[in-house]
Amino acid sequence: MRHAARAGDGALLADxxxxxxxxxxGRGEPGPAAGAVSAARAAGPGDAAEPRDARLAVVAAHVHLARGEHDGARAALRRARRDRSRDPDAHAFLVATERVLGRRTSLGPRATSEPAPTEPAPTEPALAAHVRVGRGAAALLAGDAPRARTELGAGLAAAHRLGLEVLAHRGRALLAAALWLAGDGPRAREAADRVVGEHGADGPALAPWTAVARAVAAHAALLRADPAAARATPHDGGDLVPAVRFATRIARGGAAVDLGDRTAGLLELQAARAELGDTAVPGGLAAVAALLEHRAALALGHPTAAGAVAGWLAGRHPGSPALGLVRGWAAVAAGDPAGAREAVAPLLARRPRPTPYALDVEAWLLESAGRLARDDRPGARAAARQAVGLAAPHDVLRPFAHADAGVRALLVDELATGAPRAAFVARALAAGATSPAGIALSVREHDVLTRLPSLESLDEIAGDLDVSINTIKTHVRALYGKLGVTTRRDAVLVAHEQGLLG
Incomplete structure (x- = not known):
């Protein structure tokens, strides 16, 4: 390439x-490519800002990406689209690049999220790796997590084999997003943490894809009831791909709501949706955004705002199962328990499946609250247990922090079921725990408190602690007074909520 550049041979440079x-x-070595692009520009028409040949224009886009020059990359891709060359490899590279960036391809009206199944695979190995990662990105945008994982896995394997580390970093970040979209929060978090921890992850060539991983980590933190971690996610670096900036902003907005700043959180969620405009995002991400904003609006007493975001989701994804949950929440807020039951009935009847927004867990918690309202305590307890059973394998805690107070009180009884289920319920009850400041317990009061979640009677607790039953009753009355409760179940619930029980 250097010799061709010195010779000023534009055709050879393009080849x-x-x-x-x-x-x-793929290797992150823009130097030789930049030299070729500069030489081609010098050899071309005097008014050309970049080479017009599609092959060189796509390479120029990657040079800009490696330098963090996002506007230059977009401009180069636009020039590549305008080129009339019919070189199949040039078009394959262009399409792969555009798909990764979530933009429309140059192959007609079809969007990047709709890859044609009959597209021939390039024979050149490095180009084939780019194409597979591009197809994975397109499947991800279309909400097809299984296909995304298949394509990204193949692209990653090829990138590793060929030493294309920049492409591999990009593929790993997108694979973390595919895992999250499939509802596998723990594995998505692990994958995202690996991407963020890689050497040079914040360099100009890798930062846009590191931002993908950070957005995944933020949503995983939000779902496991760690809003402080989600709120700390940087909101820059994801500007290259609009869906990534949107994902980061809604995670931060949801975190603000969970941290108690509901108004600021709702405004952030609404602003993120307005900024997104008509840009396509995966259906799962749109559902997460709608559920976060809808719940925040209802909590603040803004049913009109809640209805607006419900309409937005219905307009974008009319078949989204999240709409049933949205309608159920709206019915509860309107005092229509029958409407809530009708809205979530299809969700309860279907086979449970993991989602990035824990839809089935939320539906069963809503069902539990509805049964409590109808004085059906056995049914409410069974529904709450179903929610726990679905949430525990995926470490889903946030829905319990927002669950009906009566449902949370029911879960206290689950603390006596034994590990590991009881351990998860304890964490679920502690989700969103407030500071225990101002609640000072003596050593003996704390000893008694730690035994209240068990099935032991007060006589048995007295025997364990080798004190009289009257002493235990005195400690229990003191605990009730400090916690502001009148029953054993409520004492355990409030202690978990205040972070006094681990």
């Missing part, structure tokens, strides 16, 4: 760029 551009872009 070499078409052959070696995917390798250089």
């Amino acid at each position: 070499l760029a078409g052959r070696w551009g995917p390798w250089l872009a």
Whole structure:
């Protein structure tokens, strides 16, 4: 490429760029490619800001990406689209690049989220790796998590084999997003943490994809009831791909709500949706955004705002199962328990499946609250247990922090079921715990408190602690007074909520 550049041979430069551009872009070595682009620009028309040949223009886009020059990358891709070349490899590289960036391809009206199943696979190995990662990104945008994982897995394997570390970083970040979209929060969090911890993750070439992983980590933290971690996620670096900025902003907005700043959180969620405009995002991400904003609006007593975001989700994804939950919450807020039952009935009847917004867990918690309202305590307890059973394997805690107070009180009885279920319920009850400041317990009061979640009677607790039953009763009355409760169940619930029980 250097020799061709010195010779000023534009045609040879374009041929070499078409052959070696995917390798250089995948390895993060923009130097030789930048030299070729500069030479081609110098050899071209005097008014050309960049080479017009599609092969060189796509390579120029990757040079800009490696330098963090996002506007330049977009402009180069626009020039590549306008090129009339019919070189199949040039078009394959262009399409792969556009798909990763979530933009429309140059192949007609079809969007990047709709890859044609009959597209031939390139024979050149590095280009084939780019194409597989691009197809995975397109499947991710379309909400097809299984296909995304398949394509990204194949692209990652090829990138590792060929030493294309920049492409591999990109693929790993997108794979973390695919895991999250599939509802596998723990594995998504692990994958995202690996991406963020890689050497050079915040460099210009890798930062946009590191932002993908950070957005995944923020949503995983939000779902496991760690809003402080979600709120701490940087909101820059994701500007290259609009869906990533949107995902980061709604995670931060949801975290603000969970941390008690509901008005600021709702405004952040609404602003993120307005900024997104008509940009396509995966259905699962749209549902997460709608559920976070809808719940915040209802909590603040703004049913009109809640209805607006429900309409937004219905307009974008009319078949989204999250709409049933949205309608159920709205019915409860309107004092229509029958309407809430009708709204969530299809969700309860279907086979449970993991989602990034824990839809089935939320539906069963809503069902439990509805049964409590109808004085059906056995049914309410069974529904709450179903929610726990679905949430525990995926470490889903946030829905319990927002659950009906009566449902949370029912879960106190689950603390006596034994590990590991009881351990998860304890964490679920502590989700969203407030500071225990101002509640000072003596050592003996704390000893008694730790035994209240068990099935032991007060006589048995007295025997364990080798004190009289009257002493235990005195400690229990003192505990009730400090916690502001009148029953054993409520004492355990409030102690968990105040962070006094681990």
